[in-house]
Amino acid sequence: MSDSQWELLPPLPHGGKRAVQTLVIGGGIVGLACALRLQSAGQQVLLIEHERLAAGASRGNAGALAFADVLPLASPGILRQAPRWLLDPLGPLSLRPAYTPAMLPWLWKFWRASRPARVAASTQAQAMLLAQSAAEWPALLRLAGAESQLRDGGNLHLYDNAAQWRAALAGWEQRAAHGVAFQAIEGSHPIAALQPGLNPAIQHAVFTPHWQTVEDPLLLCRSLAQAFLARGGRLARASARSLLPEARGLLLQLGDDSLLLAQRVLLCAGPWSHRLAASLGERFPLETERGYNTTLPPGAFALRRQLSFPGHGFVVTPIAGGVRVGGAVEFAGLRAAPNYARADAMLAKARRFLPGLRTDGGTQWMGCRPSLPDSLPVIGPSPADGRLFYAFGHGHLGLTQAAATAALATAWATTQALPPTAFAPSRFL
Template sequence: MNAATSDIIIVGAGIVGIATAALLTEAGHTVTVIDRSGIAEQTSKGNAAAFAFSDIMPLASPKIMMKAPKWLLDPLGPLSIRPSYLPRLAPWLWQFWKASQPSRLEASIAAQTALMRLAETEMMALVERAGIAHMVRHDGSLELHESETEFKATLSGWRRREQAGIAFEHVRGARLAELQPGLSPRFVAGTFVPGWKTVSEPQHFAQALWAHAERLGAVFIKAEASGLERDSSGPSLRMADGTNRRAKTIIICAGAWSTRLINPVTRLRIPLDTERGYNTTLPPGTFDLKRQLIFGNHGFVITPLETGLRVGGAVELGGLDLPPNYERAKTMLGKAKSFLPGLETSGGTEWMGFRPSLPDSLPVIGALPEDRSVLLGFGNGHLGLTQSAAMGRLLADLVAGKQPSIDIAACRPDRF
């Protein structure tokens, strides 16, 4: 069938695709966004709502390599891999091990720091232009520790954040209770990050950002792209209904589904997998939560939203096809009750999402080697909301043929 033609097509209406569409339409481009589900209906719908701009420490690190064996012994713990999935995950784990070596860690921290600085600058400016500043909360975050040993194990990471200019305060006793009344006495210390931000509700925020892009001319089409194609006329998308769509530039922001689209037309083999995250959103009024609480040793957070209280996180490396294991959500909710004894845990809604994860904790940003008119922007792991505006700015720079706002060599698609 004849192919419909656009200026720019973005595949994926998650927060990264939305932010990219907003920045491109602001620059005067004609943009069409294609997604099979809708605006922010997948991973961007149920995330933990944080702008984690201070989260510069990669998941791939010697510290995590030391913790991982203990975590993996608990199938409902902070990190889980089902035994049946291990053979398929082996190449990813090999790359994760390589990225965790001390020789690689410094470069990863530097790249993540630069990306986070750009992310904060671009997102806060975009929020103002979109008129949605009221949806951003500036309450900070509170990371909690159950023992002196656990607290001291975090100090090297905080020193690195201090070197990057990130403000924080280690707290105990009355100050800890002031920042969050009603905590279990099991917590001996905490770290307050005043610059940490959250959004009032992540899907509502993403939809409001899309409304800004739409006002500037962006168009959304609910349709399923089944694959990328290339010929002498340039790139096109093969759609599930048998049609084709062409564009001068195609940008793949399809999160965990991205490599399924590009693999048939590229020699690249990007080791993309999923940090499957689980949560339970409790009704409003279940607890007076002052700010996002982070339980690092347990791998989850609790976030106050306008729609209730969200308890979730942790990592299950398990691809796209395994059935969900909602016992993971129930386990986190049970822990939350023990951490906040006054928490009412009935009436919640469980959810699971596919966070697109790369072994070195950095996204893919750049052109397809075989076709410079196909751009790739995916793989932000649990930092998609946080880094979305930076992704949009860098992809917009590439569309315009400009030098990217920061050095993106560490994010090049062929680095693996």
């Protein structure tokens, strides 16, 4: 595909009631992974996207295959930290006052999902999905011809005070119980051996050797799309408005009032997915966690691997030869204007922890992560119509979990195999 195709996909031809075998709605990493796997399994697939491919979080994320992130965000630990974070308008967590009433139902469900029994079940499900993704990503990369885009090197979680470190150790032991390998490190010298140039005041770290990153998440999405097209898949620009069941399939009404008839539909539209599901009467508590970053040009810092700062909610990642500084969570809905002061605040913190970081010449970005209150995605057929398959709500782990989601979707489309019940849409309906 040319760069111009990436900026604006060719529109779907208007008129008539057109029929397709398998329709994928959403051109982010999850939709592209599903489309490629389905096309490779012998399905005839059309993928539609209302804007451009990888337009949202799939374009600007931190590029991590975070197989160690088995602990759900919905947990007592996050609840304990949230009040302190919310007091800082530019801190790791922000809730815009005008959006608070709309968030209350989601926050109530998040609180309920943070009870110990629910957290244990969510952790088990998350670990299962991440393990499957770790097993599936090599095959997906081979399909896309993108094996060279994978970067080994692990991740260094850094704690700038002893209190943060002590509070984090219990979580690391929980990860170990689910097979996550890690090394606890104390002292600035052994930490500097893994990443020179850090502020020597950082005395505590955890190294996860099996954490991986990709060269550039946008480049990876392009590779998936090119492989999909090479196998006969089709891409088009179209806006999905509503779904209507018919005897012959699912009828999709598009934004221009034209119609598409599909034998099966995969809904992978990220933070917009719940709007289309609602046309079938299925309402999901899907919210958007807005994240910010700044991508600095090559030469900004000699970064050996991804660095995480859990106490401050951001990461520093090598991306396409440069450095990306980003993360944090802002609840403000899909339409509010970006507040790039949040990106500036993270960049200033990164400079404090990496004194040699050159912060000039960066490009700022904001994107929306689709998140459900129990920190697990919805993966499975719709209770309203079994020809519709939901695959959305991956939160911070869309890139990481895309390969497993694609495998589960393909198994459903080809053998009617159902995903694990932990991800079933019915848990919200």
